[in-house]
Amino acid sequence: MSDRFSPSRPARPRWSYARAQQRLAPYLFTSPFFILFLVFSLFPLGFSLFLAFHLWNPLDGLGNWRFVGWENFALALGARDQFWVALKNTVWIGLLSGVPQHLVALPLAFVIHQFLRRWQTGVSTVLFLPYITNAVAITIVFGMLYSENLGLLNYLLAQLGLGPVRWLAVPELVPYSVGAVVFWRYVGWNVILYLSGLQAISEDVYEAATVDGASAWQKFWFITLPLLRPMMFYAFTLTIVGNMQLFEEPFIMVGQGGGSGGAGLTSAMHIFNTAFRDLDMGYASAMSWLLFLAIFALSMVNNYLFSRDGGREP
């Protein structure tokens, strides 16, 4: 103990409980995440990657798998399979619901922010309501609205003298019918995102523009849109990532198989069916990794489009 020979040092013990627990605390406090991640994410992810190169039915038990190399991936990418059909459906439904979402949410947020401040809290609460609803419950309600002979939608059409539309039975219409529900659920969420983005824009900019005689339209086009870029990037990313994983709405609305013509079969449903109905875990794993790559690629495209010309906002 060198302390004994240096009387200038405080007479504290080298090791104290107080200091030890101060040092250890952050590691202990953050460890639950890492333990859970190890058990429920990292190990499973590795397992799933392993399975993507194997043929395996989970009922056969661990160890009874057969190595097939890239065969699962080749099978998915081969033109005969539903992989491409499902991916096409997913992207199509995603576009049909996602593009209008932002085309409506952005002006809506702008109008609320500019002209309806007094009502802002109430309005945004009402618009946010669809977002928190249970997908199964609300999809059933929409399914009833779409009902062929007795649904409210066709009743209203009949009042206008238009024949009944088979919303969920005509393959060409299914993506629109399903997309409308997805659109309805997430418009409010995007409005909230854009509203918070708008609030972050300084009033001074608008004031200066007003002094210069800018019209409301000019303010929107030359101030709001450019300054909202980071929020738009974030909102687009969430929409892309969410829509590519669309599952519950089509699953409830047109059934597990994707309905007539399989027009409502999304990639998530196809993977689900392969894994949990057909119990072909290796093939399903391979497809889920391919879908991950697709989501990643789309996010990168989005990222590229937003980082291109200028747009370097804090």
Next chain:
Amino acid sequence: MTSKPLRAAVPAPSPRTPRRAWRSPGRILMGLFVALACFLSVVPFYLMFVWATLPSDQIFAVPPHLWFGSAIAENFGKMMDATDGFALRQFWNSLYIALLATATTLFFCSLAGFAFAMYDFRGKRAMFTFILLTMLIPPLVMDIPSFLVMNNVLQWIGKPRTLWVPGMANAFGIFLMRQYIMAALPRTLIEAARLDGATEFGIFTRVVLPLIRPILATLGVVTFVGSWNNFKGALIMKLSEDPTMTLPLSLRRITGGATNVNADWGATLMMVVLTVIPLLVIFLFASRQVISGLTSGAVKD
């Protein structure tokens, strides 16, 4: 935390908006646009409540009934019959899973968020970056692997804990908590508590937790709603048999898909309402908190 909560923007009507401007056609058009959006947001809710009070044969009547009926008790009875009396049990299953998920998530995420916000320790940056990176994994990719772990390793399939244990400490919650604690709590507060002889965990429970109630409310509601609405997870983990069945799965079973014409719609709509009510109640209490809390730390760091 650069953007202000929505509430802050409410009180002062802008002095730059002259009163007569309300009469301009453009303004009226914009008002109608917003009103229509609000109307369309609410209509499906209104319809589900109306339908739940109508006798089954009137739900699809022509012309449609758009006002409340008196068949609540009748529809409730039918719902209980259609679920072999398990409807309330299923409600409870969903509720207790959601409550457990919420309690554990709040605890573990705020604990980790506190550590990342208030301590300096070796590996902190790397650990935090890693946590953020895990958010890039789409949940869909986890479906199969987590089933395999539950089924072949842990043998938890069919048990409620499959739904709340894996998410107890999640990246989103930790990020949200860290952002809030960094902005809201000064480090000197922690030092002061330390000088008073508090242990680190004691500081967390007695100093930090009471001070971060607003963000706890936000994460709490988000977690509760997410867990309550978890359909695919319950489907994969096979909580599809009584007595462990959760409400969304039961709802799907009772209709046999939304296109099934033979389903009993009175019973179905009663269960739809049962599924939505807790969400509405929670949201009415905390919507303002949730909306501002969610967006305040969402984008800008």
